[in-house]
Amino acid sequence: MPSLAAPALAATLRQLADTARMIVWMTDADGNCLYLNQSVAAAVGDHSRIHLSDWLQFIHPEDAGAVHAQLAEAFRTRAEYQHEYRILKGDGSSRWVLGCGAARFDADGRFAGYNGTILDVTRQHEAHERLARSEAEYRLLAENTSDLICRCDADGNYVYVSPSYQRLLGHDPARIIGTSALSTVHPDDVPQILEELQRQEITGADPQVIDIRKGDSSGRYLWVGAKIEAICDPITRKRSGTVSILRDIAEERRAREQIRRSEERFRRLTQLSSDWYWETDSGDRFTFISEGIHKVLGTQPQDLLGARRGDLAVSFGNTELPHYQEAIGNHQPFRDIVFSGTNRLTGRRFHASISGEPVFADGQFKGYHGIGRNITKERTVFQQLSDLADENKALVEHSTDIISLADGQGRLLRINDAVRDVLGYEPQACLGRVHADFLHPDDVPHVKAMADELRSASGMGMVKDYESRYLRKDGGIAYLSLSASWSAKKKVMYCIARDVTERNLARIALQASKDQMLTMLESIGDAFFALDGNWRITYMNQKTAQFAGIERDSAIGQIVWQVIPGIVDMPVFRHYETVMLSRVPLVVEEYWEPSDAWVEARIHPQSDGIAVYFHDITARRDAERTIRDSEKRLREIIEMTPAAYILADGQAHFLDVNPALCELSGYAKEELVGQGLGVLFTYCPWHGALSMPFGPTVAHGMEAVIRHKQGHELHVLFSGSIRRGTDGMAESFTAFLNDITQRKQVEQQLETLATHDMLTGLPNRVLINRRLQKMLDASPDEAIAVMFIDLDRFKEVNDSMGHAPGDLLLRQVAHRLQGCMRPADVVARLGGDEFVVAAHCSDGRSSAAAIARKLLASLAEPFQVEGQEVFISASIGISMFSEDGRTKELLFQNADTAMYRAKTGGRNNFQFFEAEMTAEAKRRMALEHSLRRALERNEFEVHYQPRVDLKSLRVVGMEALLRWNHPQMGWIPPSEFIPIAEDKGMINAIGQWVMAQACRQTQALMDRLGRALSVSVNLSAHQLRDPALVGSVRAALSESGLPPSALELELTETALIEDVDHSVNVLRTLKQAGLMLSVDDFGTGYSGLSYLKRFPVDILKLDRSFVYQRTEGVSSFEFIKALVDMAHALKLSVVAEGIETPDILTLLTDASCDHGQGYLFARPMPLARLEQFLEEENVPASESGGA
CATH class of the missing domain: 3.30.450.20 (PAS domain)
Known part of the structure; x- marks a missing residue:
């Protein structure tokens, strides 16, 4: 029966008939639609109301009879069919479609209907029509053009000849069809044609016009321009024929000959001049160049033929080259382009100018011709004048002498920069001031008289040399030697002044020194x-x-x-x-x-x-004799003293030592005398005093370090004196040493206890402060990274294994961190599981990131602690000197802030400090403070998101979600406060409260609504490790009266696999209590379905990102369908999260997913709103006005 489509459906079908490019369809045996492809089905909706006859109504009336007959015959014989017909569109136009169909039979061989496609083939029809019109137009053009057009087969025989052949050559086109095209070509031109065809076959290049001679019916040859195109197979490049266009070029050749003769006359003229004439082809290669080039380049013209201008070893000016390249690239004329080079014969530099015009033939660019000029002399003269002007200007501007110009009143009109160096005044500030303003007051009368004399008649043309004192800007006096002359014509005074201050001061000082020397010699x-x-x-x-x-x-x-x-x-x-x-x-x-x-x-x-x-x-000499006696007695004392004694000369070489020094150092006296003090001393703070003129002479109680002959170092207390000559240089050096090595060892031990962590041996907070400050002081312009490292979940390891294994783990962590760093960097422990690294970073943040990745990688390997493998990770915060702070205190603070960002970002990562983190850190501290009192202040609420059965679309349960309504900050996202609760150990207490609330409120809902519901509560990894978890769950069930089967506990993949054995034991206990267990956010962790078989779970929750993912070549449906089937095979129910669109709902329903939740059904809501939502769902359809 034909379908009576509703108006809306009819409109949709009308739109498909007008626009659909492809329809894939399936009907049953009666012609009712069973399937449409996805894009069409999305537009139609319920396709079960469509009948085959609904489509046939759109067939063009002229095609309808044939299509109906063919369809009837095909349905009668169950045969395949294919036909093209037109669809009449809504605007009255039509389009062509190709309909195909094939019968479908069931397993018993009974006819079950047809499968088929409908494709839009309008473009193919339009292309065929355009091709037909193009062929007609082409033939019309060929029949009426004056050019000769022919086509030949692979053997070179004519298959088509245009009528113009008879008009130009006298050949009857009909009679020469089948004859060889080369038979009427001049024998000398045949190789040229074959070479052109071969070039096209090999390279696939476009055809080029060639000049050949073609014989007419009388046997006479005519010149024609031939463009012959080879028709080749695109893959094999084998020629299957040719298409040729020939044009009479007799007049063109005569014109070219006239041009050639004219150019020949021009060439002769250029040979007689210093200029030269040149020609290039389209590839910029010289084809002709006249003799004049030899005078410029020193190269014979014939040696340049075939060369490009770029091969001539010449250079263009910065402004000339772009103009030349632009003209050449656009085939445009160019004028007076200047270049320079070196004559190959004379070695002299030359400058030349070229101008050129492009040459075209048959509209094709053939090259350039032009002239060149030798402009070396004029350029040389111009450059000399320019250089002379520059030199004169430089002489004035860069002269160390002051050069000035003043008018008749002595006002300065011009002055060079030397005034700045000599007198300290800026040149611009001097202009307009009177020359006398700068003179020493005592010299003004003398200089004024000299100027008056120069301006007088007797001084005309005279140059006056004199010295005068000038006042510097800083108040000092400068002595200047001046030469001045007056120009009566220009009414200006020229003056050059040289600073002779040092010379005058030296002369004065020399005389004073001479007088002083005579006085000294007398005194x-x-x-x-x-x-x-x-x-x-x-x-x-x-x-x-x-x-x-x-x-x-x-x-x-x-x-x-x-x-x-x-x-x-x-x-x-x-x-x-x-x-x-x-x-x-x-x-x-x-x-x-x-x-x-x-x-x-x-x-x-x-x-x-x-x-x-x-x-x-x-x-x-008498005193020396007394001294010698005294020194003998002193020597006896030195030999007997227990203190080590040293005597050295002014160049720090041992002169004498006593037995106590030999015993202390292990050296014999003979091994030291004559050697430098460096043989014994490895450190002596007073050693430089020997080479310091008039330096210190006495030292008491200074510490030094000497090296024992056996190699170990000894600390000594050093007291000494230096005897200096009258020139202040050391003449001798005496010292006594006392061994304080044992005392220094005790001091070092005390220093280590004060500056190092006793557990790990690393620097402690005191020492890291010192060393970081030293790094900042030593490298004020170098990037330095400060890293705060906090071990993730170390407290749990410490609590579960004990403090002794925890200490062992900390020592191993310290060892690994030290192994990653360079000697110049610092690793320290602040206490607990917190470490600090300070490192030089030559490449700034990229170097710091590389170090952080290296540290994380070193901690990723398992640790062996008392026979057990322990895995641990770290969160690292990084602040950079100096962009994040210029003091160590600020760098520590910002690194700590960045470390907390790393922890909240999922741990086992590093984060650089960002400015906004400061505000985040303050907010985090405020949240942490408020969170500790949130439970007792009743600031928490439990909201619920309904879970729907995807078959019945009825609510079967809900997920309990924690919400925090802060009294000042408003609603705080769980993603912000849950990590704080976990990090600060508050999550277990909060989780117990959520469990109790969810159980109590769910049971109350079931009592009021009289229907069964289930509630799911999320458990974190912290709660799973809580020994009190099972007890708190049982208490919540007992106090609320909620059946265990109505409570579902949700755990993430990550929480489950963190400690598999522990997780399995806890989950079995909860399962035995009758609870439902689910794996939350499946698809975001690192486990698989096969891995989950170890856990007694009932439900698998698909994460939203998994539902919406796309993989190349595989649809979301295929992914989800495969996962759901495998989960069902494992006796697991599947719940999909994040259902937001009807398309996703349809996809999940088709994939047999059991339950779902998402914004398409309902957002999370408070308890009162949830109760209202469930009551509305309970209202029967008849009461809600539904049909």
């Missing part, structure tokens, strides 16, 4: 005299005259032996002669017989003689 206690190369006395102080018993004034200018008879026979005179000849200073001690005294003489060579200082040392 010193030593006698001094000087002799020239002829032994004449050139200077003598009064001390010398008194010592020698002579008159000073009469002695100067006399030969020395004339003034002091017998001196040449004295031993000291031989030393004078030695220095006079060798020019090497000498210090000697000799007996001066005339005065019966010992003298020390210091003889120094001078440019024209010698200078001699000497003084009486008779008393000193």
